Amino acid sequence: MIRSPLVEQATRRLREEIGAGRWPVGGKIPSETALAKELGVGRSTVREAVRALTGAGLLAARQGAGVYVIATEPEEDxxxxxxxxxxxxxxxxxxxxxxxxxxxxxxxxxxxxxxxxxxxxxxxxxxxxxxxxxxxxxxxxxxxxxxxxxxxxxxxxxxxxxxxxxxxxxxxxxxxxxxxxxxxxxxxxxxxxxxxxxxxxxxxxxxxxxxxxxxxxxxxxxxxxxxxxxxxxx
Known part of the structure; x- marks a missing residue:
């Protein structure tokens, strides 16, 4: 699947923030709405970026609780x-x-x-x-x-x-x-x-x-x- 440039940019921004320790491991990242406003993109773009970072092993969604940071570096395949x-x-x-x-x-x-x-x-x-x-x-x-x-x-x-x-x-x-x-x-x-x-x-x-x-x-x-x-x- 080819991601749009906006998704790539959002993914890179979030990854940089995670790597810099803005949200520590075990911490919860802001909501889709808050991140969309901060990044200047739509909620769907944020959703795709979060999905990409989840696939890379940096984030994990907890049912009914939100999305949490589980690592600061991506898993290597x-x-x-x-x-x-x-x-x-x-x-x-x-x-x-x-x-x-x-x-x-x-x-x-x-x-x-x-x-x-x-x-x-x-x-x-x-x-x-x-x-x-x-x-x-x-x-x-x-x-x-x-x-x-x-x-x-x-x-x-x-x-x-x-x-x-x-x-x-x-x-x-x-x-x-x-x-x-x-x-x-x-x-x-x-x-x-x-x-x-x-x-x-x-x-x-x-x-x-x-x-x-x-x-x-x-x-x-x-x-x-x-x-x-x-x-x-x-």
Whole structure:
């Protein structure tokens, strides 16, 4: 739904007043009539603005009592939280997800899944010899996505897909700034090869151990490089 400019203006004004503490958390805001007069708009405009701020988690209506402030900052939705996430935070979540995913992939993989992983591994190797960090990151993510796809769990693959834009941007930046490929241009080719082999062999425990070790090693490297540069993430 596209809001009118008047609604946008009223919403912004009320949000500024709430943020400034004019009405404290737990306090009641003025009536529609009073706010309409103050803002120089109609009651319907105020009503839409209040509805928008209610949806953002700043206000809450109490039946027969009015509208109250419940927060001074809007709630962030999942995409917004992801956009603000640090790469190291994503890696911690990746460890939780991908260790289990690797185990499931070893139990459920099909020949088509294995072919997709083989192709992704080959693309990753070709990208490793190039100087294009972005292409290498894309190839690396594609291989991990192929492993996730082999779980045949649509929720797992969708969750990983949500991570990809932020993960890609963060990894490209970190690799370039910290020169992570200087000491190892392939950044874990041996581990990724072993992961695909374990999945092919139907060894879930081994697949889980390999991906856990690989992600932890990368996370340790990221944390070390960030600390050396004084980064805090976010």
């Amino acid at each position: 999942w995409p917004t939280r992801l956009r603000h996430a640090a790469v190291v935070d994503l890696y911690e979540i990746r460890e939780m997800i991908e260790v289990r995913a690797a185990r499931l992939a070893a139990e459920r993989r099909t020949e088509a899944d294995l072919a997709a992983m083989d192709e992704a591994l080959a693309v990753r190797r070709r990208a490793a010899v190039a100087a294009d960090d972005a292409a290498f990151v894309d190839a690396d993510i594609a291989l991990h996505a192929a492993v996730l796809a082999a779980t045949h769990n649509p929720l797992l693959t969708a969750l990983f897909a949500d991570f990809v834009p932020v993960l890609r941007r963060g990894l490209v930046d970190v690799i370039a700034l910290a020169d992570l490929r200087a000491h190892d241009p392939t950044l874990g080719d041996r581990a990724h090869t072993a992961l695909v082999a374990a999945i092919r062999a139907g060894e879930p425990d081994e697949a889980g151990r390999i991906i856990e070790r690989e992600l932890r090693d990368t996370l340790r490297l990221l944390n070390g490089r960030s600390a050396a540069r004084g980064d805090t993430g976010g």
